Amino acid sequence: MAIFQLLENLRPQFLKGERIEADHFRYLFNYPRLWQVAIALMATVAVVPLVCVTVFDYRVTQHALKSEILLRTSRLASNSKRSIAFFLEARKSALDFIVHDNDPEALQNTTRLQRILEDLDSGFGGFVDLGVIDDQGRQVTYVGPYRFEGKDYSPQAWFQEVVEQGIHISDVFLGYRKVPHLVIAVKYPLAKGSFYVLRATIDTGPYNRILSELEVSGSGDAFLINQAGIIQTPTRSSGEVFEKAPLPVPPYSEHTEVYETTAANGVPLIVGYAYIPSTQFILMIVKKTDQVMQAWYATRIDFISFLVVSVAVILTVILAVATYLVNSVYLTDRKRLMTLHAQEYASKLASIGRLAAGVAHEINNPLAIINEKAGLMRDLMLIKKKDALEDGRLLRETDAIISSVERCGTITKRLLSFARHMDTRRKTILLPELMEEVLGFLGKEAEYRSIEVTVDIPDDIPTLYTDRGKLQQIFLNIINNAFAAMEDGGQLTIRASRVDPDHVAVSVRDTGCGISPNDLKQIYDPFFSTKTGKGGTGLGLSITYGLIGEIGGQIDVESQVGEGTCFTVKLPLRIEEKGEAK
Amino acid sequence: MRVLLVDDEEEFVATLAERLRIRGIEADWATTADEGLQRVVETQYDIAVLDVKMPKISGIDLKAKIQALSPATKFIFLTGHGSEKDFIAGTSISEFYLIKPVQIDDLMEKLQTAAGQTGTPS
Numbered sequence: 001m002a003i004f005q006l007l008e009n010l011r012p013q014f015l016k017g018e019r020i021e022a023d024h025f026r027y028l029f030n031y032p033r034l035w036q037v038a039i040a041l042m043a044t045v046a047v048v049p050l051v052c053v054t055v056f057d058y059r060v061t062q063h064a065l066k067s068e069i070l071l072r073t074s075r076l077a078s079n080s081k082r083s084i085a086f087f088l089e090a091r092k093s094a095l096d097f098i099v100h101d102n103d104p105e106a107l108q109n110t111t112r113l114q115r116i117l118e119d120l121d122s123g124f125g126g127f128v129d130l131g132v133i134d135d136q137g138r139q140v141t142y143v144g145p146y147r148f149e150g151k152d153y154s155p156q157a158w159f160q161e162v163v164e165q166g167i168h169i170s171d172v173f174l175g176y177r178k179v180p181h182l183v184i185a186v187k188y189p190l191a192k193g194s195f196y197v198l199r200a201t202i203d204t205g206p207y208n209r210i211l212s213e214l215e216v217s218g219s220g221d222a223f224l225i226n227q228a229g230i231i232q233t234p235t236r237s238s239g240e241v242f243e244k245a246p247l248p249v250p251p252y253s254e255h256t257e258v259y260e261t262t263a264a265n266g267v268p269l270i271v272g273y274a275y276i277p278s279t280q281f282i283l284m285i286v287k288k289t290d291q292v293m294q295a296w297y298a299t300r301i302d303f304i305s306f307l308v309v310s311v312a313v314i315l316t317v318i319l320a321v322a323t324y325l326v327n328s329v330y331l332t333d334r335k336r337l338m339t340l341h342a343q344e345y346a347s348k349l350a351s352i353g354r355l356a357a358g359v360a361h362e363i364n365n366p367l368a369i370i371n372e373k374a375g376l377m378r379d380l381m382l383i384k385k386k387d388a389l390e391d392g393r394l395l396r397e398t399d400a401i402i403s404s405v406e407r408c409g410t411i412t413k414r415l416l417s418f419a420r421h422m423d424t425r426r427k428t429i430l431l432p433e434l435m436e437e438v439l440g441f442l443g444k445e446a447e448y449r450s451i452e453v454t455v456d457i458p459d460d461i462p463t464l465y466t467d468r469g470k471l472q473q474i475f476l477n478i479i480n481n482a483f484a485a486m487e488d489g490g491q492l493t494i495r496a497s498r499v500d501p502d503h504v505a506v507s508v509r510d511t512g513c514g515i516s517p518n519d520l521k522q523i524y525d526p527f528f529s530t531k532t533g534k535g536g537t538g539l540g541l542s543i544t545y546g547l548i549g550e551i552g553g554q555i556d557v558e559s560q561v562g563e564g565t566c567f568t569v570k571l572p573l574r575i576e577e578k579g580e581a582k
Numbered sequence: 583m584r585v586l587l588v589d590d591e592e593e594f595v596a597t598l599a600e601r602l603r604i605r606g607i608e609a610d611w612a613t614t615a616d617e618g619l620q621r622v623v624e625t626q627y628d629i630a631v632l633d634v635k636m637p638k639i640s641g642i643d644l645k646a647k648i649q650a651l652s653p654a655t656k657f658i659f660l661t662g663h664g665s666e667k668d669f670i671a672g673t674s675i676s677e678f679y680l681i682k683p684v685q686i687d688d689l690m691e692k693l694q695t696a697a698g699q700t701g702t703p704s
Binding site for chain 2: 360361364365367368369370371372373375376379380383384397400404447448450
């Protein structure tokens, strides 16, 4: 409950549903909307570039890290390929050297061959046996753990390959010992088209060690396959030797290649491979993408955390700033509207004062007559008793008093009628009648100031269904302004015309001082007045503008300095209930 | 004492003139400035009682015109409510004014005082 109370206290005032009731000023601001727009705009401007930059940086960093990993894989494959190629090349070259350095007869000597095998094994390592095969494919001499003398190799494919190409490096195979090994055979040509072949069996243990000692991240793997896709060396997790490799045989390339793929179980992989020259072997380096990208995943969390924290901070600041600003505007506006209210009230009081002065003056004249007539009657009765009774003077004076009282009565009735019509109900209104009523209060001023008032409202102007009080106030304000603008002896012309089937226009033209083009732009602004210090509040036209808007009308003004001003009010013939104004 | 009353309300000015006449004062009246000026041309008045607010011309302006024709004439102004400002702005403080409706005794007193200033016997 305390949290709800705290949140309620933090909630800005403009969101608490406190409506500013300001009559025609109420349309000024929609604060929640202003607040939402401010937040949306500021958030867009601040967050979108941040997100874009972060996403861009994220992608660049990801790409750079991946490129680095691919490059490292490529380098590892390349180095390993060189080591294995060197291993095989060294042993092939050694055999080459032996066939060139020894007579064929010497090599057929078992003791000599045994010695060579021992030297090779101690010098290079991995040599298991050594045999000399004649051009018929028959093993003539053999040193090693088995007894292969006399074995005929002529039907075997490798023998044909040696005959044709001069060298053969076999796949890995188990052989009799059930130990993985491979065979290197070199051909030595003799005179008359004859030749012999030196064949050595090599234990694959040493290069298995090269591969197993490679630093392949996590559960990565490095192994050889042959061109049929059969695994040739032990693997960590890719299968047993002589099994089909889980990856397809990659396309031939002279250079080391790296590619990304997905294992059968859906695990993404980075694979580097290299064809070992002059052999059937393909070196495969397999890394699990997830494991090698660990560093990237840590960085990625940093990226996302940074983005989330930044966006949260930005949004908090934006929310606080927008709330503070809109609330300040709301409070200022409220104060302003309260001032406007006060001024409006003062302006209304001033209007009532003017009206009261006019009425008092109107009533004062018949009152003065009554006073004099009653005084005269008294004089007649006290001073000239006889005459008064005889010639009917008293009767005449009494009639004059009654007539003056009637005149007062007419004025008070008109005032009452005007006051009664100052309500806000919509009524059917005859424009000439309304204008006569409004002018009734200004007639005496016009007479005293010799202002000629012309009213031209054609008979075809239809009745209006609108707010009578507002219409009275509108024309009272405009005509009052016209009177104030004119010197004595001016002319005021009021004309009505029908502009379209739904509207009438009423123009009020004076021959006053006019309004300068600069002032013309501001005449409807609250507190703008050229009569400052002369009793002008600067609210008359602002209020008039608001009232016209409320009854669905429009106001236009034309003015020439020194010639006069013409206000034209366009009014709808009918104003519907709220929200339906035509 | 000869007094000229000028006011646009005929009933008022005629009745007031009659009441003054009952009190022994020679009072004439006019309802327009032109009529009033015509009377001044025809007759020498000791005092002019003028309404401050009249159509076309104010009492203050009429006073200037009468003064041009008859410099010795003294003035008393009649004013409605709310017109004191106009009156005070356009006249000197030595002149008299009465607020309508006037009490005949007050007017008589002012007439006597004004007449005393001119030295004309009442």
